[in-house]
Amino acid sequence: MNETLAIVIYVVIALAVVGSVAALLVRTRRTPKGMYPTTRDANDPVTGAGAHAAGTDVLDAPPTGTAPPAETGVVVPDDLRGLEEAAPAPEAPALETPEPVQGRLARLRARLAKSNNALGKALLALLASDKIDEDVWEEIEETLLLADLGTEPTMELVDALRERVKISGSRDPQEVHQMLREELIKLVDPTMDRTLATDRHADKPAVVMVVGVNGVGKTTTVGKLARVLVAEDKDVLLGAADTFRAAAAEQLATWGQRVGVPTVKSDVDGADPASVAFEAVKAGIDGEVDVVLIDTAGRLQNKVGLMDELGKVKRVIEKQAEVDEVLLVLDATTGQNGLMQAKVFSEVVNITGIVLTKLDGTAKGGIVVAIQRTLGVPVKLIGLGEGADDLAPFEAEGFVDALLS
Known part of the structure; x- marks a missing residue:
């Protein structure tokens, strides 16, 4: 009996010892919450970079149900993304084909x-x-x-x-x-020379300046003229020298992108337009393009300072290339006021041709004759709408036939 009691006592003691040892082992295998700091020190041998160097295994995964760590701002190069699926390359925008x-x-x-x-x-x-x-x-x-x-x-x-x-x-x-x-x-007068001087010189591109008052559509005209030249297989570059009107440079660049024509512009509002024009022509020379089209800011003909600035733009361009054309954009609906504009612009920058816009829907077609008589300068281009290809070379007989049809 005493022998049996002793055996039971020994068994109970053994079970207690085994349970204590098991509990101790479980506690040593668990990681107490908050054991590792949330911010790591690169020099800390346990939680920093040295931990990996020393062979210490650091658990980076957050506990189940917690939010992932905040974005660190590190950009992973595509060639280091491992099994991550590579992002597809962006497709180049389809270029438009201007109408012949x-x-x-x-x-x-x-x-x-x-x-x-x-x-x-x-x-x-x-x-x-x-x-x-x-x-x-x-x-x-x-x-x-x-x-x-x-x-x-x-x-x-x-x-x-x-x-x-x-x-x-x-x-x-x-x-x-x-x-x-x-x-x-x-x-x-069909005898007037209405050809555009857009043929490349021996070692330099032809340079065309587009000028006019506010709101006549100069930037749009430059974009449409680029399409006319692209349709004639010309290599064209645009210069956004209208640095005062908000988004003018972006508007011009958009016109160019539609037909694959690059644009030289400044990212600084109010930049010196002469400097932008100079850089555009320089880029045209270096790139061996056929034509450089320079868009300029609109200005009233009675603002002396602004008109002087326009003259400066032309002089700065001429330090490295001849200005072959200075096209004055006029709104056909302005009538006799357009003649006043034309006279002043011609005195400042020597106009070589007229672009007459908004000629559709107006009874004032006679402005063509009046302007040519006043300046001795031909109408070279006409616009009859807002479409991308609604700009074309002016033809005397075709114009009269359309009026009388």
Whole structure:
């Protein structure tokens, strides 16, 4: 009996010892919460970089259910991402193909013929009257003057028509129409050189400056002109020298990107426009491009300081390349005010050609004749809409035919 009791006591003691040892082992294997600091010291042999060097195993994974550590700002190079799926390369934007020049000429003529050009309609109606007396001729003069043809050209056209109608004695609408067409073509003057000087020189690109007052669409015109030149297989570069209007440089760059044309611009608002123009031409020379188009800030013709600045831009460009074209952008709806603008700009930068915008939907087509007579400078480009390809070289006969169609 005593022997049996002793055995039971020994078993109980043994079980107690085993339980104590097991509990001690479990406690030593657990990691108490907060054992490792949340911020590591790179020099700490346990929690820092030295821990790995010493072979110490540091557990980086957060406990289950906790948020991941905050972003450290470290950028992992693609070649070190291991099994991580490589990000696909961004696709290059599809380039647009500008409409050929001849195609847009035909479309613009058709659009002008359908526009609200009261000039041709009124003249044809008057000349087709059964009786053309002094009252009719006075109405014709008034119609031409309202169309901004100008006093001198108006008198020339009326006198020539009166003489021809008197000599022929004809009242046939077709014959009168032909007489009017011929006299209008003479006034528009098809003998003027309307070609754009955009051929590359031996070692330098052609340089084209685009100028004008605020709001006439200079930046848009530069973008559209770039499309015309790209359609002619020209290598073009744009210079964003309009550094005062917010987002002008970005607007121009967007036009260029659509047809694969680079843009030189400044990221600083109010930068010196002459400096930007200089760098654009320099980049054009280094890149051996065909044409550099320089967009300039809009300015009122009566602001002397701004006009002087425009002259400075041109002089700075000419330190390294000749300015082949200075195109003045005019809004056809401004009428006689456009003539005043043209005179002042011509005195400052020697205008070589006119870009006439917003010619659709206006009865003031006579401004073409008035401007050319005043400056002795041809209209070289016309715009008849807001589409990307709504800009085309000006043709005297095509313009008159559209007016009288």
